[in-house]
Amino acid sequence: MRFVLLLLVALxxxxxxxxxxxxxxRAIPRVQPPARTAFPSAAIEHGAVLAALGNCVSCHxxxxxxxxxxxxxxxxxxxxxxxxxxxxxPVTGIGTWPEAAFRRAMRQGVDRAxxxxxxxxxxxxxxxxxxADDADLYAYLMTRAPVRAGVPANELxxxxxxxxxxxxxxxxxxRPAAFxxxxxxxxxxxxxxxxxxxxxxxxxxxxxxxxxxxEQSGRSLAGxxxxxxxxxxxDHNAPAPVPWTADSLxxxxxxxxxxxxxxxxxxxxxxxxxxITAPDDDLRAMVAYLAAGRNSPLRHRPPPPxxxxxxxxxxxxxxxxxxxxxxxxxxxxxxxxxxxxxxxTHAPNPANLANIITSGIPAAGEEREPIMPGFGAVLxxxxxxxxxxxxRARFGAPDPAAGIAAAVQAARSEMTQREATP
Amino acid sequence: xxxxxxxxxxxxxxxxxxxxxxxxxxxxxxxxxxYGCGLGQCGACTVLVDGRAAFSCVTPVMALAGKQIVTLExxxxxxxxxxxxxxxxQEQAAQCxxxxxxxxxxxxxxxxxxxxxxxxxxxAAMQPNLCRCGTQVRILRAVGRxxxxxxxxxxAHG
Numbered sequence: 001m002r003f004v005l006l007l008l009v010a011l012x013x014x015x016x017x018x019x020x021x022x023x024x025x026r027a028i029p030r031v032q033p034p035a036r037t038a039f040p041s042a043a044i045e046h047g048a049v050l051a052a053l054g055n056c057v058s059c060h061x062x063x064x065x066x067x068x069x070x071x072x073x074x075x076x077x078x079x080x081x082x083x084x085x086x087x088x089x090p091v092t093g094i095g096t097w098p099e100a101a102f103r104r105a106m107r108q109g110v111d112r113a114x115x116x117x118x119x120x121x122x123x124x125x126x127x128x129x130x131x132a133d134d135a136d137l138y139a140y141l142m143t144r145a146p147v148r149a150g151v152p153a154n155e156l157x158x159x160x161x162x163x164x165x166x167x168x169x170x171x172x173x174x175r176p177a178a179f180x181x182x183x184x185x186x187x188x189x190x191x192x193x194x195x196x197x198x199x200x201x202x203x204x205x206x207x208x209x210x211x212x213x214x215e216q217s218g219r220s221l222a223g224x225x226x227x228x229x230x231x232x233x234x235d236h237n238a239p240a241p242v243p244w245t246a247d248s249l250x251x252x253x254x255x256x257x258x259x260x261x262x263x264x265x266x267x268x269x270x271x272x273x274x275x276i277t278a279p280d281d282d283l284r285a286m287v288a289y290l291a292a293g294r295n296s297p298l299r300h301r302p303p304p305p306x307x308x309x310x311x312x313x314x315x316x317x318x319x320x321x322x323x324x325x326x327x328x329x330x331x332x333x334x335x336x337x338x339x340x341x342x343x344x345t346h347a348p349n350p351a352n353l354a355n356i357i358t359s360g361i362p363a364a365g366e367e368r369e370p371i372m373p374g375f376g377a378v379l380x381x382x383x384x385x386x387x388x389x390x391x392r393a394r395f396g397a398p399d400p401a402a403g404i405a406a407a408v409q410a411a412r413s414e415m416t417q418r419e420a421t422p
Numbered sequence: 423x424x425x426x427x428x429x430x431x432x433x434x435x436x437x438x439x440x441x442x443x444x445x446x447x448x449x450x451x452x453x454x455x456x457y458g459c460g461l462g463q464c465g466a467c468t469v470l471v472d473g474r475a476a477f478s479c480v481t482p483v484m485a486l487a488g489k490q491i492v493t494l495e496x497x498x499x500x501x502x503x504x505x506x507x508x509x510x511x512q513e514q515a516a517q518c519x520x521x522x523x524x525x526x527x528x529x530x531x532x533x534x535x536x537x538x539x540x541x542x543x544x545x546a547a548m549q550p551n552l553c554r555c556g557t558q559v560r561i562l563r564a565v566g567r568x569x570x571x572x573x574x575x576x577x578a579h580g
Contacts, residue, residue: 316482316484324461383485
């Protein structure tokens with residue numbers, strides 16, 4: 001017994017010691033914040049495009065806060081991580097970081113002072129970004145307006161609050177490596193692969209994660225989770241009842257919606273809002289990469305929908321609350337999307353359907369975009385569950401009854417939280 | 423089925439998927455809520471359900487058993503307008519007036535949970551309701567005015 005205890009203590013001591021040793025990075029000395037004139041304007045402009053492709057602003061901006069000034073809470077299974085301030089403020093931002101420190105953060109997930117960064121910052125993807133692109137991203141960020149804004153301390157459960165342990169995580173689950181092009185593929189495919197795997201970090205949401213928070217190997221883009229939303233599979237299991245084409249995928253990324261596939265919502269809406277400034281060639285390249293190969297979403301063949309509508313309490317609710325818009329021949333933009341063609345009603349889990357029914361699709365600022373009223377105010381939890389169960393059965397979702405109660409509960413608590421915060 | 427409207431229970435005989443708006447206007451003669459688009463997009467039909475603003479045109483009555491519905495009629499009358507109605511009159515916050523009832527109910531939902539809303543909060547809360555005449559600025563002012571009146575009254579009551 002004593003021996004086992006000793007062994008355990010030794011393991012913990014050596015494990016922690018190993019992490020400290022492995023994770024020991026020297027601090028890179030501070031520099032004076034570089035002047036705007038230190039950067040060629042072409043670099044800054046290209047950096048802006050890259051920052052949009054990487055959707056940096058989404059995580060690094062608090063709701064209602066200044067862009068890139070950090071503070072947004074990122075929920076993880078291990079607790080809440082607050083995104084850092086990446087404006088060039090010398091005190092609270094990255095103003096004193098030399099380019100080498102920025103590049104090290106992107107490539108290796110280590111900050112200027114030498115501390116480990118949590119992989120909520122997706123350096124498992126950003127490690128593939130080229131030195132030249134890192135330099136332009138740096139030029140763009142260092143020429144933003146500096147914002148003095150501290151960020152709340154992370155709220156992580158023990159032992160995840162010890163940063164040095166990340167070194168152990170990296171030892172097993174992370175390999176810093178630049179992107180290696182595949183000579184057998186076209187230049188467009190390689191450009192797409194570089195973006196999808198690297199800067200655009202699609203897998204950070206669209207790939208399932210294991211219990212250690214790492215992307216499951218061999219299941220790239222097989223469908224994941226992001227902030228209470230299901231991030232659809234982008235491989236041959238893409239649940240769209242209308243199979244994707246290269247053109248419809250491109251249109252969806254370009255405009256944030258596509259007539260037969262509907263609207264980008266939740267975190268994906270933030271991505272497509274950012275992609276507005278992305279070059280056509282880059283979007284086409286990402287589509288070319290995603291659409292190639294035997295796991296292409298273009299190869300998805302949806303199962304036929306059920307012939308007869310199922311019985312259930314949800315049917316009358318559907319007729320009364322949804323049918324007016326969704327059950328007619330007018331179609332968008334004069335009525336709702338045909339739910340027989342909707343990815344949401346066919347998804348492997350009901351999270352997104354619960355979110356949309358509960359909170360609707362809010363109008364997006366000045367843009368002309370789809371809207372839908374939320375029904376969280378008038379439907380009880382039970383009624384929402386009934387409606388979802390019927391919709392998923394009606395339109396042939398896989399395992400239509402599974403996970404509904406949890407999804408509705410999560411959607412409703414999100415609604416209540418949103419109402420409580422001004 | 424039984425509908426609880428403005429604190430009173432009404433036994434009405436309608437199909438379960440009848441929109442609440444039709445029940446209010448057709449069965450109960452409560453004509454405050456208006457039929458606008460019928461698609462939950464304009465807000466002319468807004469009422470409160472358990473304190474939250476809801477589009478009554480896309481709310482089937484079957485969903486409302488046991489819930490408290492509040493319509494414009496309960497906020498005051500022409501002779502004795504409530505604070506929001508009074509503020510809308512003071513600011514002359516109507517042109518054709520078709521959206522007004524819905525606007526007032528949307529504002530009522532806001533002021534019930536927050537009686538000191540900022541300008542930004544008022545704008546965000548009123549966002550789902552449309553006015554096609556161009557009275558928006560007056561409507562925003564009226565909501566701010568009503569909030570101040572309600573606040574003062576609350577403070578006077580200690």
